Amino acid sequence: MLGALVLPSPLVSQATAPYVPQVPTEVVSVVTGGTWTTGRSSGVYRIVVIREGWGLAPSSGRVYVQWLAEDRRRRTTTVVATEPIREINRDFWTLGAPLLESGLDGVVLRLPGTHARTLETREFRFRLGAPKAYRQI
Numbered sequence: 001m002l003g004a005l006v007l008p009s010p011l012v013s014q015a016t017a018p019y020v021p022q023v024p025t026e027v028v029s030v031v032t033g034g035t036w037t038t039g040r041s042s043g044v045y046r047i048v049v050i051r052e053g054w055g056l057a058p059s060s061g062r063v064y065v066q067w068l069a070e071d072r073r074r075r076t077t078t079v080v081a082t083e084p085i086r087e088i089n090r091d092f093w094t095l096g097a098p099l100l101e102s103g104l105d106g107v108v109l110r111l112p113g114t115h116a117r118t119l120e121t122r123e124f125r126f127r128l129g130a131p132k133a134y135r136q137i
Contacts, residue, residue: 024050026052027048027049027050028049028051028061029048029095029098030046030048030049031046031047031097031098031100032044032045032046032068033045033102033107034100034101034102034107034128035102036067036107036130036131038130041069041080042069042070043067043069043070043080045065045066045067045068045100045107045109046065046066046067046068047063047064047065047066047098047100047109048066049061049063049095049097049111050062050064060089060091060092060093060094061088061094061095061113062084062088063085063088063089063095063098063111064082064083064084065082065083065085065126065128065134066079066080066081066082066083067079067080067081067130067131067132068080080131081131081132083132085124085126085134087126087136088113088124091115092116092117093113093114093115093116094113094114094115094116096111096112096113098110098111099111100128105127106127106128106129107127107128108125108126108127108128108137109124109125109126109128109134110123110125111123111124111125111126112124124136
């Protein structure tokens with residue numbers, strides 16, 4: 001019979017530990033990736049998926065795109081813009097994990113969903129652009 005000794009280990013380093021308690025419990029997924037560029041700045045996208053609702057009422061996923069700008073000289077990252085994905089947020093969708101795909105024609109956000117009332121399943125797709133710009137494809 002084989003046995004193993006499991007010792008507790010920290011899940012995050014001491015340097016990142018202060019940030020973890022700040023994440024609200026409604027946040028179910030965060031993905032950062034892809035790149036955007038405008039005339040004066042550039043950065044990456046961050047997709048934040050939260051779950052709203054409690055009890056017997058249908059819960060719904062809410063999705064937000066953030067445009068993050070990186071200042072390499074100062075070693076800081078700032079949120080340039082945050083935009084709700086209205087096509088999803090105005091209804092009751094249970095959402096899967098977001099996926100950012102970078103290709104020759106830009107960055108596409110793919111997000112699987114199941115409607116909380118009708119059980120319809122679909123994949124949402126959005127082309128991301130400059131800050132505050134996206135379009136459903």
